[in-house]
Amino acid sequence: MADSFHWADITADKIIREKGGKELYVCASGITPSGTVHIGNFREIISVALTVRALREKGKKVRFLYSWDDYDVFRKVPKNMPQQELLETFLRQPITSVPDVYGLYDSYAQYNEKTLEKLLPIVGVEPEFIYQSVKYRNGDYADQIKRALDNKDEIRRILNEHRTAPLPEDWLPVSVFCEKCRRDTTDVYDYDGEHTLRYRCSSCGADEALDLYRTESAKLPWRIDWPMRWAFEKVDFEPAGKDHHSEGGSFDTAKKIVAVFGGEAPVTFQYDFISIKGRGGKISSSGGDVIGLDDVLEVYTPEVTRYLFAGTRPNTEFAVSFDLDVLKIYEDYESCERLYFTQNPTPKEQSKKAKSDRIYELSQVKEVPSECPYQISIRHLCNLLQIHDGSIDAVLRSLKDLKPSQEARLRQKSECAWNWITKFAPEEFRFSLRSADSPKPAAENGLAAVMSDVRNLVAEKMDNCDEKTFGEAVYASMQEHNVASADFFTLMYQTLIGKDKGPRLINFMYAIGRERLLSLL
Numbered sequence: 001m002a003d004s005f006h007w008a009d010i011t012a013d014k015i016i017r018e019k020g021g022k023e024l025y026v027c028a029s030g031i032t033p034s035g036t037v038h039i040g041n042f043r044e045i046i047s048v049a050l051t052v053r054a055l056r057e058k059g060k061k062v063r064f065l066y067s068w069d070d071y072d073v074f075r076k077v078p079k080n081m082p083q084q085e086l087l088e089t090f091l092r093q094p095i096t097s098v099p100d101v102y103g104l105y106d107s108y109a110q111y112n113e114k115t116l117e118k119l120l121p122i123v124g125v126e127p128e129f130i131y132q133s134v135k136y137r138n139g140d141y142a143d144q145i146k147r148a149l150d151n152k153d154e155i156r157r158i159l160n161e162h163r164t165a166p167l168p169e170d171w172l173p174v175s176v177f178c179e180k181c182r183r184d185t186t187d188v189y190d191y192d193g194e195h196t197l198r199y200r201c202s203s204c205g206a207d208e209a210l211d212l213y214r215t216e217s218a219k220l221p222w223r224i225d226w227p228m229r230w231a232f233e234k235v236d237f238e239p240a241g242k243d244h245h246s247e248g249g250s251f252d253t254a255k256k257i258v259a260v261f262g263g264e265a266p267v268t269f270q271y272d273f274i275s276i277k278g279r280g281g282k283i284s285s286s287g288g289d290v291i292g293l294d295d296v297l298e299v300y301t302p303e304v305t306r307y308l309f310a311g312t313r314p315n316t317e318f319a320v321s322f323d324l325d326v327l328k329i330y331e332d333y334e335s336c337e338r339l340y341f342t343q344n345p346t347p348k349e350q351s352k353k354a355k356s357d358r359i360y361e362l363s364q365v366k367e368v369p370s371e372c373p374y375q376i377s378i379r380h381l382c383n384l385l386q387i388h389d390g391s392i393d394a395v396l397r398s399l400k401d402l403k404p405s406q407e408a409r410l411r412q413k414s415e416c417a418w419n420w421i422t423k424f425a426p427e428e429f430r431f432s433l434r435s436a437d438s439p440k441p442a443a444e445n446g447l448a449a450v451m452s453d454v455r456n457l458v459a460e461k462m463d464n465c466d467e468k469t470f471g472e473a474v475y476a477s478m479q480e481h482n483v484a485s486a487d488f489f490t491l492m493y494q495t496l497i498g499k500d501k502g503p504r505l506i507n508f509m510y511a512i513g514r515e516r517l518l519s520l521l
């Protein structure tokens with residue numbers, strides 16, 4: 001790879017250039033599991049995953065960290081959760097203390113974490129997970145908390161640069177969950193300069209002392225926790241969303257505060273928001289209007305899901321579509337795939353091949369397949385699935401040139417296509433073949449004569465000629481009997497699917513096949 005065309009490679013080059021030659025590079029990402037991890041959050045993870053892959057392909061050793069900020073406070077009950085009243089009693093406690101209302105995991109935080117952790121390997125993303133609740137409660141960061149307290153004036157000075165209401169002189173860079181009631185409604189009013197903090201709790205009235213090296217209850221606030229971790233884990237790269245990258249936002253302050261912990265700011269970029277298009281009022285599998293990775297994987301294969309992100313620069317906003325654009329996305333991916341496996345590209349194809357090939361490589365969950373996957377357009381696949389009433393086995397059997405090695409991917413694509421048809425496709429796209437015994441629409445004179453010709457053509461000619469020749473014979477009959485093609489097409493679609501319109505007729509007839517057509521005509 002001489003030149004870098006792709007943003008992931010360009011970012012990898014930048015990390016190496018700015019951080020120098022290192023034995024090990026650390027790339028990080030993370031989030032508070034305070035609700036369903038949605039597809040916008042996934043953009044951060046996949047952006048890091050693609051950069052990690054680019055670094056590894058340059059021969060670098062990389063640690064890919066994903067931090068669950070599950071020692072954050074439970075601030076708000078998400079609307080899509082059941083048992084709202086029970087959850088409300090846990091407000092202001094750490095999210096690891098909140099019960100899992102689905103009864104599957106130890107906590108609410110763990111439910112959100114495991115839901116995503118189970119999905120990530122499907123799209124080829126396998127980070128090393130760090131649980132902040134475990135780290136804090138183990139006392140792993142006790143030295144770092146002490147360091148923040150010992151440098152409280154410097155940290156306060158940095159934070160005040162961006163605050164309209166300055167922090168008071170007695171402010172301490174630490175938060176404490178009350179050891180009596182577990183809430184963070186505490187005022188930490190004293191630090192003795194050694195190990196001891198004193199706090200008062202406004203919820204339960206507790207007034208207690210804590211030993212930094214024995215307690216599980218102290219943590220750093222977000223704006224200090226983030227740079228602490230950069231230093232602690234020696235993070236070389238971490239992107240962040242628009243909100244963190246704004247002027248005076250948490251990235252701005254973190255890159256100054258990190259010096260307190262003896263580290264430096266990582267290489268970063270800003271990724272943009274994602275919107276959702278074409279779901280109508282359909283509820284996501286996680287409930288509410290939160291669209292998770294599982295919802296996206298219902299209609300997009302893992303490769304096409306990666307392609308959505310690998311094919312778009314992180315700083316551009318885009319919509320994940322569930323409407324007719326799904327077909328367009330698949331068509332773009334299919335053409336990228338064909339170009340990748342083209343032996344003799346035209347000069348025009350050659351000019352875009354390098355960039356397109358790199359996007360194709362990065363879209364793969366694992367290695368690029370050694371042979372071209374089975375080529376079938378998503379539209380045609382949707383038609384075949386509907387002709388076979390959704391039976392993927394029947395569709396696969398009907399494709400005579402399908403190799404066993406190509407089956408798994410095609411099966412996955414078929415599952416997505418069928419989900420799309422049944423859940424999201426517009427009405428004009430859907431059909432089901434009529435049964436052989438349903439009444440045939442009436443046809444007279446010329447139309448009846450063409451219909452009779454076509455029945456004969458299907459019986460005698462269809463399997464012995466190509467679609468083009470067959471189509472010409474159908475048109476010749478229409479001309480002979482002076483029938484307008486629009487009239488005949490309507491009659492055919494009414495006969496086959498009970499609608500006035502349908503997929504391109506001749507191609508559709510071949511997809512249905514001779515035997516079934518004869519029974520319908």
Ligand SMILES: [Zn+2]
Pocket residue numbers: 178179180181182183201202203204205206
């Ligand atoms: Zn309390």
